[in-house]
Amino acid sequence: MNFRYQVLPSDCEDVRRIVDSTGFFYPDEVDMAVELVQAHLEQGPDSGYHFVFAQDAGGVHGYTCYGPVACTRGSFDLYWIAVDKNRQQQGLGRELLEHTEICIQASGGMRVYIETSARELYRPTQRFYERCGYEAEARLKDFYAPGDSKIIYVKHF
Ligand SMILES: CC(C)(COP(=O)(O)OP(=O)(O)OC[C@H]1O[C@@H](n2cnc3c(N)ncnc32)[C@H](O)[C@@H]1OP(=O)(O)O)[C@@H](O)C(=O)NCCC(=O)NCCS
Structure with missing residues (x-):
């Protein structure tokens, strides 16, 4: 697997496909994911959105923003x-x-925050963050909707 940091126009379609394939996100959330790629294509690093793409000869298989x-x-x-x-x-x-x-540490970052839903659907995602060394630092009750709280994870370097 190769890791790429530059953003290509084709990433719009790949991000849409990958995010859609997870079955986790509402259509407007999928659109939002693609908009962040477009923002980087238009404004570069000034957009504030940076990316890591994982790809091999078969294409792009995952990414972070x-x-x-x-x-x-x-x-x-x-x-x-x-x-x-x-x-x-x-x-x-x-x-x-x-x-x-x-990449974050190389840019002077000292901590990373991740927000996710406390819904049961996101339990595997929560487990993933915990396995990767993140700690649930805050919980905002009913943040997304009644009964749908937000968990904020953090990792300090
Ligand atoms: C969350 C996600 C990015 C994890 O990627 P992944 O490639 O499946 O995870 P990995 O195989 O690298 O797993 C890393 C660790 O997390 C754990 N983990 C991953 N998926 C898990 C699951 N469904 N249930 C429990 N633990 C899980 C693994 O056991 C592993 O721990 P270990 O190495 O100590 O055994 C991926 O499943 C995904 O895209 N999910 C849908 C989208 C999403 O929820 N994104 C985050 C919100 S923006």
Whole structure:
């Protein structure tokens, strides 16, 4: 597997396919994932959105999107991580996150924040973050909707 940091126009379609394949996201969330790629294509790093793509001869199989949090010293957000449904649970998500953490540290990042839903559907995702060394630091009750709370995970370097 190769890891790529430049963003290509073809990534719009690949991100849509990968995010859609997970079955986790509403259509407007899929659109939002693609919009972040478009923002980087138009504005480059000034967009605030940076990417790591995992690919081989068969195509792009997963990606992360991250960026610095404005007005902080060393805080970064992980906006998206998704691995194609057919490639999940084979270690690719962990590898992508590790490459992303290296990029963040190289940019002066000292901690990474990840927000996710506390819904049962996201239990495997929560488990993934915990297995990758993230700690659930805050829980915002009913944040997304009544009965749908937000969990904020963090890792300090
Ligand atoms: C979450 C996601 C990125 C993980 O990627 P992945 O390639 O499947 O995960 P990995 O194979 O690298 O797993 C890494 C660790 O997490 C654990 N893990 C992964 N999926 C898991 C699951 N469904 N249930 C329990 N643990 C899981 C693995 O056991 C592994 O732990 P270990 O190495 O200690 O054994 C991927 O499943 C995905 O795209 N999910 C849907 C989208 C999503 O939820 N994105 C995050 C919100 S933006």
